[in-house]
Amino acid sequence: MKRSRPAPAHAGQRPRRSGRALTEPFLAVRAGHWGRAADGSTGWPSAPNLLAELVRAEYHRDGPAAPGPPALASPQDLVLAGLRRRLRLGKAPTPAECVRLLLEGGDHTRAAVFDAWPDVVRLHGPARAQTALRAGLRAGRAPEAVPQMLDLAAAAGLRPLTRTELAGAASAPASGRRVRHAAWRLLAAMGEHSLIPGVHVAGDAYERALLAALGGKPPIGPDPTGTRPGLLVAQSMLMGHLDRPGEGMSGGLGVLLGSLGDALADTEAVAGVLTVVTADLAGLEADPCLVRRRGRGHWVLRIPVDSDHQIRPEETGEHREAMTWWATVLLTSLRRPVDVLHVRYADDGSLALAEAARRAGTSLVFTATPDPHRQMTERYGAPGADPLALRNDLHRVFLADRLVERADRVVGIAGRDGGAAELVRYFPQLVDRCAGGAPSAPPEGIPPYLPPAHGARRRGVLLRAIDDAAAPDPEDGRAAASVLLSVGRLHPVKQQDLLVRAWIASGCHRRAVLVLVGGGPHSGDPVERMMRARIEEALCTRPEARRRLLLLPALPNAEVRMLERALADPARRLSARYVCPSAKEEFGLALLEAMEAGLLVAGPLRGGVPHYVADGRNGLLVDTSTSLTLGEGLTRLLAVDDARAAVMAARARSLVRSTYSSAAMARALAEQYAAVTASRAAPAGRPLPAAPPRRGGHAHGA
Known part of the structure; x- marks a missing residue:
């Protein structure tokens, strides 16, 4: 085996x-x-x-x-x-x-x-x-x-x-x-x-x-593979929607893979990119075509899922065999085979795609992260731990191990030393896989900023809403407030409810307006509803804080980055800071975008943020485990004077622009993909899996 x-x-x-x-x-x-x-x-x-x-x-x-x-x-x-x-x-x-x-x-x-x-x-x-x-x-x-x-x-x-x-x-x-x-x-x-x-x-x-x-004619539309030489690469994005960050399960990964796919398609080694997403019943009714062009050389491949809503990671197990079948059919229905499939999340959907890659004869790359490994003992080692959450996290650890076993290459997320040496602590089997070393870690990054259409008008609307919330209050004598901005999907791991409690308990609500960006405006998502209820419960303890909390629905990524630039403008009379209250972030793309815009940031101690944020030099690191420690971090963040904040923010902006770009990430990954396909062409003791027969360009079975 x-x-x-x-x-x-x-x-x-x-x-x-x-x-x-x-x-x-x-x-x-x-x-x-x-x-x-x-x-x-x-x-x-x-x-x-x-x-x-x-x-x-x-x-x-x-x-x-x-x-x-x-x-x-x-x-x-x-x-x-x-x-x-x-x-x-x-x-x-x-x-x-x-x-x-x-x-x-x-x-x-x-x-x-x-x-x-x-x-x-x-x-x-x-x-x-x-x-x-x-x-x-x-x-x-x-x-x-x-x-x-x-x-x-x-x-x-x-x-x-x-x-x-x-x-x-x-x-x-x-x-x-x-x-x-x-x-x-x-x-x-x-x-x-x-x-x-x-x-x-x-x-x-x-x-x-x-x-x-089943009749041999999957509705894929025009074949996307083209005639350009190079690798055909697929990358999975099974959580949420690709172009709607901040709604439901849609977050930074969609922004990352959208820009990365565009950048990969521009590299010499890659002929084309397929970003694999899911399509529920409503999405299929609106658009039955399963392959759509996103950009030059970048296509979106949609796996149909028999669900009346966008499935969540914990629901993919219900659909895994059907997802495997669909992925196999689609990967083998193109005019030329897909060379590499890259999966990034340890869930049943990724395991389904890994099995499809085996059936289709496609190389598999897996990005491993120490989530939830790094907190297992702390979270569940004490009495009173949630047994259901424990069983689910042990399942995720098992899925990650199986993906490591199946993958032709395992990569990590770069740490402070530029590699993924820390990953071996959590995946000890990688020592043998990596000849006693550690997996490589291609850099992650963000795309260049492009102003949105109608940017000036939208900028004015957003800033007016923030300025109104931050304005002096003549009734209680409060001065104009600073601005604390936080962007992310409404989810327990993002801890916006904890942030609101910490903001109130620390007294920071008297000094700063809190702007939360995320969630659908009329979302039926149960997790979003729960988070809104928790935020409302926190506000009930200090009704006067309600006026200084601004909860904005998720914005297009270009508008978020435009808003961050506007808040960072030194010509504005109000100082602004960015805070990421997540329990952990494996990388933190939203934080990088705020740094690139010129905002002073505070991010969680746990996870990957300390790999690029040096506390007190280019940002602050905060213990986000409790409302008390998070409140202490908010107090520290607001206490940084504007002159020092400008120096720290400039260092952060310089680091991001020089090191963390989607173009650099694409070049590094293209090298990884070329290496893995070259090594697979001459395997040592590992037979290639048999691919399903191709008849007339379509797979009739899996």
């Missing part, structure tokens, strides 16, 4: 060993699993602790190494932990075990089975796999697992049902929508196209697209 691969061409710096890395229990156990330290089981609390029980069960090579029977972990927890442990050791379960796990396990267990299935079929043979699936499908249990079993059969070219049985599944009523769709996909894989209905029976835009693709 382990995949041998040559060492990367650029191993990077040798990682520094940290005592903290080996004494922090969660990291120590992971290091011990990969033979990088002693067992690592010391340091856990002696009292019953769910994190300790689950981690011991999942990582100890010989099974749970606990002093006694688990007190908090459920039998299902232990079964899942055992499965993950076996997969990390390269031991595939039998097909019958996989089917039992599908029928009896939850979503996280099914995700592990999905990832293991190609190796299960390879090691145990198609006949055993087909027999196991047939027994599972005829058992009549766990109907929610039926679509996955049908899709696993299609992925391996198996026939677990008779033609008559499958025809019955293919005509399932509306209540069995996912069963029906999975049966259609299996019929196509079996070559039984006569049993697949025509597009005329489709009930909506998703089914129209699916039936067209």
Whole structure:
């Protein structure tokens, strides 16, 4: 099950060993699993602790190494932990075990089975796999697992049902929508196209697209590949919308990948770029075409998702097999193959795309980050930790490990030394992958500023709203306020509610107007509604603060950067600062944009921001873990006089403009992509995966 691969061409710096890395229990156990330290089981609390029980069960090579029977972990927890442990050791379960796990396990267990299935079929043979699936499908249990079993059969070219049985599944009523769709996909894989209905029976835009693709004609529009020499690169952006940052799950990643795709398409080594996004039912009804030009050489490829809303990362597990099928079909429907697929987030959607890359014969690059690894012990090691959040974070850690295992190349986000040496603390398996060194870390960056259309008018509207909130109040004698700006999607990890509480509790609301930019103006997003309710609750403690809080809906990125430039203008009578209150930021593109505009910034101590913000030199680093510490940081930020703030902001602007540009990032990534495709052309001990057959330029099965 382990995949041998040559060492990367650029191993990077040798990682520094940290005592903290080996004494922090969660990291120590992971290091011990990969033979990088002693067992690592010391340091856990002696009292019953769910994190300790689950981690011991999942990582100890010989099974749970606990002093006694688990007190908090459920039998299902232990079964899942055992499965993950076996997969990390390269031991595939039998097909019958996989089917039992599908029928009896939850979503996280099914995700592990999905990832293991190609190796299960390879090691145990198609006949055993087909027999196991047939027994599972005829058992009549766990109907929610039926679509996955049908899709696993299609992925391996198996026939677990008779033609008559499958025809019955293919005509399932509306209540069995996912069963029906999975049966259609299996019929196509079996070559039984006569049993697949025509597009005329489709009930909506998703089914129209699916039936067209099953007929060999996915609605991709004009082929985007062109004739220019070079690599065809795909990059995934499965969270939110590409061009609507600040709404729902849309954030800095969309801005980054939009500008990066444009910049990559301008490099000599890259012929074209496909940015892979998702399209829900409303999006498909509005535009059924799955490939649209974004710019010269840059295209957006839309994966249909059978959902009435833009799916969130935690929902991708419900759609992973269908997403894999769609991605495989689209990647193999182009006139020329996609050379490299780059995924950046450890969720089930990225794992689905990784499997599609394997089926399509496409190289895979994964950007690994220590999220949620770096806070596991702190967050869950004490009594009272949220068990559901713990299980979800352990699932994300597992997905990241599987993506590292599947990837042809792993890259990180640059640290202070310009490399990703720190990443090895969280992914000890990378030591062998990188020949004792660390992954390379292409620089991240932002595009050059381009003024928006009608910029002067919009600038005036936004500044008037801020000036009104910051104006002196004759009733209570308050002077004109400074401005604190914060931009980001409304989400618990961004902590705008904590920022409001800290702003009030520290008394900073008497000195500064707080401007929050983010969220949809009429959003039905439940997370945004929750965040607005939390902000409103914080305001109830100090009703007088309400006048000095300005909550603006998400703005186009060009307008945000225009506003930041306007606030940084020294000719304005009000001083302005930028604050990022996030619990952590792996990189912090919005912070970089504020620095580039000339604002003095404060960002979180945790995450990647300390890699480019030096406290007291070009910005401030703030402990954002509590409202008290965040309030202390706001007080520090407002206490910096304008002259010193100008010097610090100038240093920050110079750093960003010289180091963190999307063009530099594109050049570095183009080199990475060229290297990984060159090494894959002559693999050492690793056979290339078979690509699906191409018939008339379209994939008829996956």
